[in-house]
Amino acid sequence: MTRPTEWGPLAVEGGTRFRLWAPGQARLSLRCEGRDHPMQRDDQGWFALTVPGIGAGTEYGFVLQDGRVVPDPAARAQAGSVHGLSRVTDPGGFDWHPWQGRPWHEAVILELHVGTFTPEGTFRAAIDRLTDLAATGITAIEIMPVAQFAGNRGWGYDGVLPYAPHPAYGPPEDLKALVDACHRHGLMALLDVVYNHFGPEGNYLETYAPDFFDPDRLTPWGKAIAYDRPPVRRFFIENALYWLGEFRFDGLRLDAVDHLRDASDPEILVELAQEVRAHFPRAHLTTEDNRNITALHERGPDGEVRLHTAEWNDDFHNVAHVIATGEAEGYYAAFATDPWPKFARALAEGFVWQGEGGHGAPSAHLPPTAFVDFLQNHDQIGNRAFGERLLTLAPRPMVRALMAIHLLSPHIPLMFMGEEWGETRPFAFFTDFDGDLADIVRDGRRREFTGFAAFEAEATRDAIPDPNAPATFAASRIDWDRAASTEGRDWLAFVQGLLDLRRERIIPHLKDAPGHSGRVLLARDRLIAVDWRLAGARLGLRANLSPAPAALPQARGECIHGAPGTVPPHGVVWWHEATT
Numbered sequence: 001m002t003r004p005t006e007w008g009p010l011a012v013e014g015g016t017r018f019r020l021w022a023p024g025q026a027r028l029s030l031r032c033e034g035r036d037h038p039m040q041r042d043d044q045g046w047f048a049l050t051v052p053g054i055g056a057g058t059e060y061g062f063v064l065q066d067g068r069v070v071p072d073p074a075a076r077a078q079a080g081s082v083h084g085l086s087r088v089t090d091p092g093g094f095d096w097h098p099w100q101g102r103p104w105h106e107a108v109i110l111e112l113h114v115g116t117f118t119p120e121g122t123f124r125a126a127i128d129r130l131t132d133l134a135a136t137g138i139t140a141i142e143i144m145p146v147a148q149f150a151g152n153r154g155w156g157y158d159g160v161l162p163y164a165p166h167p168a169y170g171p172p173e174d175l176k177a178l179v180d181a182c183h184r185h186g187l188m189a190l191l192d193v194v195y196n197h198f199g200p201e202g203n204y205l206e207t208y209a210p211d212f213f214d215p216d217r218l219t220p221w222g223k224a225i226a227y228d229r230p231p232v233r234r235f236f237i238e239n240a241l242y243w244l245g246e247f248r249f250d251g252l253r254l255d256a257v258d259h260l261r262d263a264s265d266p267e268i269l270v271e272l273a274q275e276v277r278a279h280f281p282r283a284h285l286t287t288e289d290n291r292n293i294t295a296l297h298e299r300g301p302d303g304e305v306r307l308h309t310a311e312w313n314d315d316f317h318n319v320a321h322v323i324a325t326g327e328a329e330g331y332y333a334a335f336a337t338d339p340w341p342k343f344a345r346a347l348a349e350g351f352v353w354q355g356e357g358g359h360g361a362p363s364a365h366l367p368p369t370a371f372v373d374f375l376q377n378h379d380q381i382g383n384r385a386f387g388e389r390l391l392t393l394a395p396r397p398m399v400r401a402l403m404a405i406h407l408l409s410p411h412i413p414l415m416f417m418g419e420e421w422g423e424t425r426p427f428a429f430f431t432d433f434d435g436d437l438a439d440i441v442r443d444g445r446r447r448e449f450t451g452f453a454a455f456e457a458e459a460t461r462d463a464i465p466d467p468n469a470p471a472t473f474a475a476s477r478i479d480w481d482r483a484a485s486t487e488g489r490d491w492l493a494f495v496q497g498l499l500d501l502r503r504e505r506i507i508p509h510l511k512d513a514p515g516h517s518g519r520v521l522l523a524r525d526r527l528i529a530v531d532w533r534l535a536g537a538r539l540g541l542r543a544n545l546s547p548a549p550a551a552l553p554q555a556r557g558e559c560i561h562g563a564p565g566t567v568p569p570h571g572v573v574w575w576h577e578a579t580t
Contacts, residue, residue, distance in 0.1 A: 007074035008163060014052045017049070019048045020047050021046050021235075022208035045211075055090070057087065060072070075161055077172055105507060109140045111141075117129070119477065122169050124170055127177065127178055134185045134186055140187060142414070151432025163239060189249050196257070199221075200433075224259070228263060233264075244279070245279070250283065252286070253287070253312070273296070277307070286308065287311050299367065315351050318335045321380070350368075372411070375403065375406055386465065397570040403498065405572055408498060420495045421489075424482070510534065522552065526546035527550055528541065536580075540576075544569065
C-alpha cells in the first residue's frame, strides 16, 4: 500500500518535489543551489515546486515574502542548526537486514537517552552496547525523542523539526544503523515521539502557518496545536508513518496524548492508529495519558489490538514509589493513604483510579499486556529537583523486592537505562538554550519546587542544577564502569535471573491472556497477595514488604521464585500452575 506524503521533500522522476503549507503567505520561493525558485500556491495555502536534477545532499530552505529564509518543518535532515537550511536525504539508500519483528507480549523495554547512554552520546556508540542489553534479557529499547531541537543537549521533548534526527547524535543513516543493529540482536526498537507541542526555539511555523495552532488553548509547554485542520493532521500522521517506514522502528510511544485535544470524528489519535494499522499491522503503539482512559486500547472480539497497543501506567509507578520512599508530596499525595490496596489494584487491574473522584475509567477488562509498568523512567527521575535514582532514595531490600514484583508481573515491564545494574548516577533535566531563554528555563525550573517542603528556602532552590550548564548534562551520563563493579554485577545477575524466569515461565502465557485476569486476595499492612488467570497458567504473587516475617494465603502450583512457607521480610514469592 502506498503511503500518502503531503509534507516534506519527495523524490520524483528526475528531481525532487518540495511542498509547504503556508496559508499566511501570498508568495513563497524555494532557495536551493544558490537560486530562489518561485513556488506555486493553491487555494488551500499549499506551495509546491518540482526541481529537476537535484537529490540527496541538496541544501534548501523556504523564502518568505518578507525575505526571511526558514527550514522545512518536515525536513528529513538539517545542514546545521534548527535555524538554518534543510538537507535532502536518500530514503532508500540503506541496506537493511531481514527482520520479522517480535510480538508485543515478549516486550521487556529499556528506555534510553542517546546522548547520555554512552560517553560518545551517538547512535553509532549505542550499537556497541546492544549485546549487553540482549544478554540481560532486554527485548526492546525505547529511544527518547531524537527530533532536532535547539542546541545539542536536551531530553528531546522540545523538538521543532519532528522528521529530522538530531545531528548531535549522528546523521539519519546512523539512526537506521542503530535500528538495524537492534534487529540483528533480536531487539525491537521503539521511538518516543512528541505530537503535543513544539519547543520554544526554532519553530517558525507560526510565521507562515498561524492556523497550525489553536489560538484558544495553551498546553503546559506553549501554544496548542489545531489537529482539526487537515494539513496539521497529515503532518503528524505522516510523521508516524515515516519513522515506522523509512527507519523501520517497531513501534512508537506517543508522549502526553491527553494534550492532543481534537473534536474531530475520528479524533487524531484514532485516525493515526488506523493508518498505522493499515500500513504497519505489526507495529506497537503505546501512549502516555494521565486521564486513565481505556478507549484507545480496547481489544477486538478475538483479543486483537484495534488502535493503540498499551498505556504507560503511571499509577503503578506512583504507588510503588510511595511504598518505597514514603514520599507524599505532589502527585504522590493521592497514593499515600493506605497504599497497599492501591498497589494490589494496579497489579491486578491496571489503573488505581478507575473513575473514583471523576478520574479514569474501569480498566480490569483489559489484558495485562495493555499496561506498561515501571519503577523509574526519564520523567520520574529527571523531574525530581536533583534527578535522583530510586536506589538513592529507598532501602535496597525494598527496591529489590519491588523489582521482583515488577519484572515478573504479567504487565509489560520497562526500565530506565542503567536500572538493570543498579545505576545511582542522577538523570537531571538538561537543555542547551542561550540568553533570556536560558534564564527563563533555569528560573522556571527552580520555581517548580516552591510548593515542596524541602525547597521552601530560596537558597535551597538555588542549589537545583542549572539545566543549561554542561556539567548537568555530563553528570547524567550513565556509568558503565559501575556495571562491571562487584555491586553492579550482583544487581545485574539478579535482574538477569528475573528476566530469564520471565522468558521461560511468564511470557509463554501472555499472548492470549484475557481481561479480568487479576484478582486481589490480600492487600493490607505491607502484605500483598494477587493471582492472575493467564493463557494456560495461573500465576500467584505473595509479597511481604514489611520488616518482619509474615504468613500469606497459600498459592497453588510450583514455587518459581522465592520459597514456600512463611515469607521473610521484603520477601517476594511467585507461584505458577499450568491449567488446561
